Amino acid sequence: MREFTADYLTRTREGMWDDSHDALEPLALDERERVLDVGCGTGELTRVLDARCPGDVVGCDADRRLLAAARERNRERRREPDLESEGDDEGENGDESENEHSDPVDRNERDHGPVVAGDALRLPFPDDTFDLVVCQALLINLPDPAAAVREFARVSSNLVAAIEPDNGSVTVDSSVDAEPPLERRARRAYLEGIETDVTLGASAREVFAEAGVEVLETRRYDHDRTIEPPYDEGALTVAKRKASGSGLADDRATMLAGELTEEGYDRLRTEWRSMGRDVIEQMGDREYRRREVVPFYVTVGAV
Numbered sequence: 686m687r688e689f690t691a692d693y694l695t696r697t698r699e700g701m702w703d704d705s706h707d708a709l710e711p712l713a714l715d716e717r718e719r720v721l722d723v724g725c726g727t728g729e730l731t732r733v734l735d736a737r738c739p740g741d742v743v744g745c746d747a748d749r750r751l752l753a754a755a756r757e758r759n760r761e762r763r764r765e766p767d768l769e770s771e772g773d774d775e776g777e778n779g780d781e782s783e784n785e786h787s788d789p790v791d792r793n794e795r796d797h798g799p800v801v802a803g804d805a806l807r808l809p810f811p812d813d814t815f816d817l818v819v820c821q822a823l824l825i826n827l828p829d830p831a832a833a834v835r836e837f838a839r840v841s842s843n844l845v846a847a848i849e850p851d852n853g854s855v856t857v858d859s860s861v862d863a864e865p866p867l868e869r870r871a872r873r874a875y876l877e878g879i880e881t882d883v884t885l886g887a888s889a890r891e892v893f894a895e896a897g898v899e900v901l902e903t904r905r906y907d908h909d910r911t912i913e914p915p916y917d918e919g920a921l922t923v924a925k926r927k928a929s930g931s932g933l934a935d936d937r938a939t940m941l942a943g944e945l946t947e948e949g950y951d952r953l954r955t956e957w958r959s960m961g962r963d964v965i966e967q968m969g970d971r972e973y974r975r976r977e978v979v980p981f982y983v984t985v986g987a988v
């Protein structure tokens with residue numbers, strides 16, 4: 686399973702769904718009674734759903750570190766006392782298998798953004814527990830995304846939805862001329878090396894069909910991420926990672942699993958770091974601007 690840090694998820698989801706909820710309309714959130722967000726990570730989508738849904742919204746993820754971060758963010762957001770530290774830390778460290786097909790949601794958490802540990806391919810809930818089961822950027826990370834959609838359909842009595850990007854169609858504009866072509870090169874090398882289909886957003890309909898779920902509608906949402914002055918801490922961190930090459934190094938093994946050679950990677954890294962230094966220099970002069978658009982597709986089906 687590909688691992689994500691809480692910082693990465695928070696940074697890359699910042700502002701997502703703030704500008705428009707049009708693409709979420711087919712989820713009919715204002716009518717939902719019980720919603721499950723699978724692969725919720727730090728709960729970036731869970732909180733968007735929770736704000737628009739009158740019923741219960743539950744997050745579920747296989748990574749307990751991310752669930753801990755999600756709980757922390759929920760507590761911060763709601764400015765509530767730490768309920769879990771009062772004796773019950775089973776959600777972090779305990780064996781939750783006993784919860785399978787019972788109700789694993791800690792009742793203390795119900796009003797504080799409940800999140801539970803679980804595998805998307807073996808969700809710890811009985812059939813028909815929810816009236817909407819949804820994920821965001823989960824299917825692109827799974828070797829068998831249709832198996833997950835089938836499992837979503839098992840625990841949903843009504844709707845199943847996937848909000849997935851097409852990472853092959855990301856566009857980047859930058860005041861540093863070298864940045865867009867270098868990002869295209871790095872992205873191409875990454876796409877060649879990754880084993881799962883990180884472009885499936887645009888074709889999620891086929892995954893639903895394979896899972897036997899009838900698609901009602903697909904809508905596109907462009908996640909527009911802009912960096913401009915004044916630069917926040919996150920933008921400075923990303924620029925430093927470009928200049929040091931550490932951001933690229935995180936994906937080195939994946940890139941080398943594709944067609945990129947060691948020499949090709951070293952050349953890319955040298956140019957990448959030089960580009961990063963230009964980014965930092967422009968930031969010093971408050972001239973750096975970058976805009977990235979990641980197309981996401983909301984695919985909604987009925988069970």
Ligand SMILES: C[S@@+](CC[C@H](N)C(=O)[O-])C[C@H]1O[C@@H](n2cnc3c(N)ncnc32)[C@H](O)[C@@H]1O
Pocket residue numbers: 686687689694698723724725726727728729730745746747748751803804805806820821822823826
């Ligand atoms: C790219 S992150 C997306 C997180 C969140 N949905 C968001 O959009 O911010 C993918 C998430 O899927 C989770 N994940 C990957 N495989 C999983 C599985 N088999 N079962 C449950 N969660 C899984 C990861 O731990 C990670 O939190």
